Amino acid sequence: MGATKTAHFPARQNQMAILFKALGHPARIAIMEYLIKVNTCICGDIVNELPLAQPTISQHLRELKNAGLITGNVEGNSICYCVDEKMIARVLAYFENVSGKIMKKNNCC
Amino acid sequence: MGATKTAHFPARQNQMAILFKALGHPARIAIMEYLIKVNTCICGDIVNELPLAQPTISQHLRELKNAGLITGNVEGNSICYCVDEKMIARVLAYFENVSGKIMKKNNCC
DNA sequence: AATCTTAATCGTAATATTGCAATATAACTT
DNA sequence: AAGTTATATTGCAATATTACGATTAAGATT
Numbered sequence: 001m002g003a004t005k006t007a008h009f010p011a012r013q014n015q016m017a018i019l020f021k022a023l024g025h026p027a028r029i030a031i032m033e034y035l036i037k038v039n040t041c042i043c044g045d046i047v048n049e050l051p052l053a054q055p056t057i058s059q060h061l062r063e064l065k066n067a068g069l070i071t072g073n074v075e076g077n078s079i080c081y082c083v084d085e086k087m088i089a090r091v092l093a094y095f096e097n098v099s100g101k102i103m104k105k106n107n108c109c
Numbered sequence: 110m111g112a113t114k115t116a117h118f119p120a121r122q123n124q125m126a127i128l129f130k131a132l133g134h135p136a137r138i139a140i141m142e143y144l145i146k147v148n149t150c151i152c153g154d155i156v157n158e159l160p161l162a163q164p165t166i167s168q169h170l171r172e173l174k175n176a177g178l179i180t181g182n183v184e185g186n187s188i189c190y191c192v193d194e195k196m197i198a199r200v201l202a203y204f205e206n207v208s209g210k211i212m213k214k215n216n217c218c
Numbered sequence: 219a220a221t222c223t224t225a226a227t228c229g230t231a232a233t234a235t236t237g238c239a240a241t242a243t244a245a246c247t248t
Numbered sequence: 249a250a251g252t253t254a255t256a257t258t259g260c261a262a263t264a265t266t267a268c269g270a271t272t273a274a275g276a277t278t
Contacts, residue, residue, distance in 0.1 A: 002262030021133030026118035026126040040212035041218045049124035051117040073218040092182040092204040109150045109182040109189035110267040111232030
């Protein structure tokens with residue numbers, strides 16, 4: 001006991017959870033927002049931008065990349081990271097769907 | 110070391126991270142989706158719906174409530190949980206904003 | 219080639235999360 | 249009041265996450 005019972009849930013729910021989990025840390029929110037702000041891809045600038053050590057940033061970048069939220073392209077010496085629009089669109093679509101279902105009626109307690 | 114350096118990030122980013130973190134578990138996604146599906150508020154039915162023990166569900170419900178994603182109202186013997194539309198709307202707005210900023214131009218690597 | 223720069227990886231300590239059995243609490247039922 | 253039902257809390261084991269110093273890997277620069 002202690003590990004998430006991933007196998008007991010449908011793949012779709014697991015996938016959404018992976019996306020949200022990746023966004024569930026202020027450093028990773030900050031990285032995403034910075035990437036969106038500067039648009040053109042950045043790498044080690046993030047280390048200068050955030051109050052965390054380089055290995056920690058690298059670790060957070062890997063998690064965002066594993067979740068599919070960003071991509072990293074080797075560019076000579078450095079690595080160029082950028083937001084993956086498709087994933088953002090996917091999360092947006094999820095909430096639009098959810099939001100629509102709630103709005104229908106919410107005669108709750 | 111080991112704890113998130115919350116104090117080093119702006120409150121807004123911390124708040125968004127709390128919301129996403131709460132959604133970052135398949136059981137909590139399942140609970141949210143179930144609540145949305147049945148609309149009218151439910152309590153212990155969730156225990157029958159999901160493959161987790163009652164204390165575990167109770168714990169997940171508390172986390173969703175702490176994040177502000179659901180509300181729980183005492184109704185006689187049982188407790189009636191429901192989705193908080195305001196929070197869903199807030200997350201939706203976040204992604205609409207983010208999505209709009211990305212769409213502008215994404216001439217990335 | 220020696221050095222510098224950039225970023226990943228390794229190892230590890232501190233802390234958080236997940237899950238559940240056992241127990242507690244609170245309201246309802248008889 | 250005693251029993252039932254519904255949910256929360258406690259305590260704990262297993263596992264995951266967070267953060268970083270030290271090191272490594274790989275391309276760039278001199």
